[in-house]
Amino acid sequence: MRPFLVRLIEDYWGILLLLFAWEGWVIANSFNPIVMPTPTAVLNDLVTHPMVYLGNVGITLAVAVFGLVAGMAVGTGLAVAAWFSPVASGLLNPLTVLFSSVPVVALIPVIARLLGYDTSTVLAIVVIITFFPSFVFASSGLRQPPPGSEDLFRVLGASRLDLLRRLALPAAMPNLAIAFKLAAAHAILAAMVAEFLMGTTGLGYLFAKTKSDFQTEQAFGASLVATVISASAFLAAGWVEKKVRERYT
Amino acid sequence: MKQTLLGALGIALFLAAWELVGRTQLLGISWPPLSDVLGMLADPGRRSLFQRAIGATLDSTAMGYLWGTGAGLALAALAHLVPPLRRGSDRLAAVLNSVPSIALGPIFLVLLTRESTPAAVSSIHVFFIVFVSVSSGLQRATPAHRDLFAVLGADRVKRFARLELPAALPSLVSGLRLAWPAALIGAIIGEWFGAPRGIGILIINAMQNFQIVLLWCAVLLAVGASLFFYGLLTLLERAAYARFG
Numbered sequence: 331m332r333p334f335l336v337r338l339i340e341d342y343w344g345i346l347l348l349l350f351a352w353e354g355w356v357i358a359n360s361f362n363p364i365v366m367p368t369p370t371a372v373l374n375d376l377v378t379h380p381m382v383y384l385g386n387v388g389i390t391l392a393v394a395v396f397g398l399v400a401g402m403a404v405g406t407g408l409a410v411a412a413w414f415s416p417v418a419s420g421l422l423n424p425l426t427v428l429f430s431s432v433p434v435v436a437l438i439p440v441i442a443r444l445l446g447y448d449t450s451t452v453l454a455i456v457v458i459i460t461f462f463p464s465f466v467f468a469s470s471g472l473r474q475p476p477p478g479s480e481d482l483f484r485v486l487g488a489s490r491l492d493l494l495r496r497l498a499l500p501a502a503m504p505n506l507a508i509a510f511k512l513a514a515a516h517a518i519l520a521a522m523v524a525e526f527l528m529g530t531t532g533l534g535y536l537f538a539k540t541k542s543d544f545q546t547e548q549a550f551g552a553s554l555v556a557t558v559i560s561a562s563a564f565l566a567a568g569w570v571e572k573k574v575r576e577r578y579t
Numbered sequence: 580m581k582q583t584l585l586g587a588l589g590i591a592l593f594l595a596a597w598e599l600v601g602r603t604q605l606l607g608i609s610w611p612p613l614s615d616v617l618g619m620l621a622d623p624g625r626r627s628l629f630q631r632a633i634g635a636t637l638d639s640t641a642m643g644y645l646w647g648t649g650a651g652l653a654l655a656a657l658a659h660l661v662p663p664l665r666r667g668s669d670r671l672a673a674v675l676n677s678v679p680s681i682a683l684g685p686i687f688l689v690l691l692t693r694e695s696t697p698a699a700v701s702s703i704h705v706f707f708i709v710f711v712s713v714s715s716g717l718q719r720a721t722p723a724h725r726d727l728f729a730v731l732g733a734d735r736v737k738r739f740a741r742l743e744l745p746a747a748l749p750s751l752v753s754g755l756r757l758a759w760p761a762a763l764i765g766a767i768i769g770e771w772f773g774a775p776r777g778i779g780i781l782i783i784n785a786m787q788n789f790q791i792v793l794l795w796c797a798v799l800l801a802v803g804a805s806l807f808f809y810g811l812l813t814l815l816e817r818a819a820y821a822r823f824g
Contacts, residue, residue, distance in 0.1 A: 339667075340663060340666055340667055341666045341667055341670055342667060342670060343664070343667040343671075344667045344668055344670060344671025344672075344674075345667075345670060345671055345674055348671070361689070365689055366686075366689045417585065420581070420582050420585030420586060420589070421585055421586070421588060421589035421592065422589060423582070423585075423586055423589070424586035424587075424589060424590055425586075425589050425590060425593055428590070428806065432760065432802050432805055432806070433760050433763045433764045433767065433801050433802065433805050434764070435680075435764045435767060435768060436764070436767055436778070436782060436797075436798050436801040436802065437798060439782050439783070439785075439786040439794060439798075440609075440794060440795065440798055442786070443609040443786065443791065443794065444606055444607070444609045444610060515676070515677060519677075519679050519680065522679045522681060523679070523680065523681055523768070526681045527786075534679075534681065537679075537681060537682065538681075541685065546685075549682075549685070550682070552682075553678065553679055553681075553682030556677075556678075556679045556682070557674060557677045557678045557679065557682075558677075560677035560679070561673050561674050561676075561677035564673055564676070564677060565673065
């Protein structure tokens with residue numbers, strides 16, 4: 331085991347540097363806290379008003395998790411449907427390539443206008459944003475079983491359903507794990523942007539409201555909480571991806 | 580050949596469905612027919628508005644793209660050449676990528692000017708993607724090649740410049756391709772924080788003033804800009820894989 335201090339510096343030198351630079355920069359310029367608070371002031375606000383954050387964190391987290399699960403389910407489901415029908419996959423392929431390179435954030439105002447300004451719209455946006463990577467990655471994964479294995483299955487008389495259950499789906503698992511990693515961090519940030527634009531509930535709303543009320547410390551607190559959640563989601567998803575890859579390859 | 584035909588048919592069906600849904604107002608007035616949107620895009624009276632908006636956004640995106648690529652390359656190279664820094668730089672990149680873009684806006688507004696905030700937000704998005712792809716690309720040189728370089732007496736820097744950097748090129752180009760839509764998103768979000776003009780401004784104004792067709796025009800422009808450069812970068816990626824892959 332490395333000593334604690336060495337580990338702390340080795341693993342977090344970049345983040346610590348950033349925080350110190352931020353603190354020093356605010357003090358050196360003697361900014362008004364309304365313009366730019368110090369990280370210590372932000373942390374202080376987090377500790378003194380935990381309840382303000384907690385409720386909104388719950389909402390954003392719930393929306394992000396439900397949206398992520400639903401988006402991945404729909405994406406994988408459609409990929410499996412397309413796998414069964416070559417015509418359907420031929421029709422859908424270029425469309426999904428197009429859509430996966432579309433700047434999705436630009437679509438949020440359109441979806442908001444279509445579905446109305448409330449929390450269910452935020453959920454729909456997260457579903458749509460997590461749908462694309464899972465569909466694209468699941469489709470390509472389903473089509474890449476180990477060379478020759480598909481012939482073996484056919485020779486042994488496996489039905490199309492057996493082929494899906496025992497060969498194509500397991501072969502697609504590592505790809506799905508990558509999609510999960512990409513979508514997990516995105517889900518929270520997408521939920522926040524949507525909440526920010528529509529002003530409903532959650533961390534994004536808290537950010538927009540406190541910022542326009544000049545409670546800058548709380549606005550930064552909300553961002554800090556979102557950063558921590560999203561970074562943890564990214565790290566956790568990376569761990570899941572590694573486990574899945576070890577299990578299925 | 581059959582795949583291409585099917586694909587073209589799929590896109591045609593999608594566009595036809597869009598037009599039909601708009602004509603019949605199946606989804607209400609928020610979904611205009613495609614022809615109305617294209618009509619407004621082609622309207623000569625609005626051309627200068629659209630040109631100024633997309634020009635400003637592309638400027639910011641290109642700037643952010645360059646800054647982000649430079650920063651991503653620099654940190655990845657530093658972490659590669661000085662291994663003790665590696666874990667810390669991975670975490671720094673992951674955390675920077677996790678800061679919500681809407682929070683980056685106000686920070687850069689204080690650090691920089693209103694005009695350069697979009698480029699700065701965009702550069703953070705690009706930075707992460709380039710850093711991740713280059714870091715993994717730098718590991719791609721095979722042990723046999725490394726041994727050869729050692730035997731021939733190449734030092735650390737020479738090995739980096741002649742072996743590891745060329746080996747990382749395909750990953751870098753893949754990263755550059757994926758970073759383009761992310762750069763555009765960053766620029767659009769950055770514009771929400773007081774930029775004088777741009778697609779992001781057009782989107783927000785149209786959304787708040789219920790100018791539905793204009794909103795769709797702005798979104799289509801953003802999508803077009805994304806797809807056009809994404810296509811170009813895909814071609815570049817193929818060339819890089821053919822040469823260095």
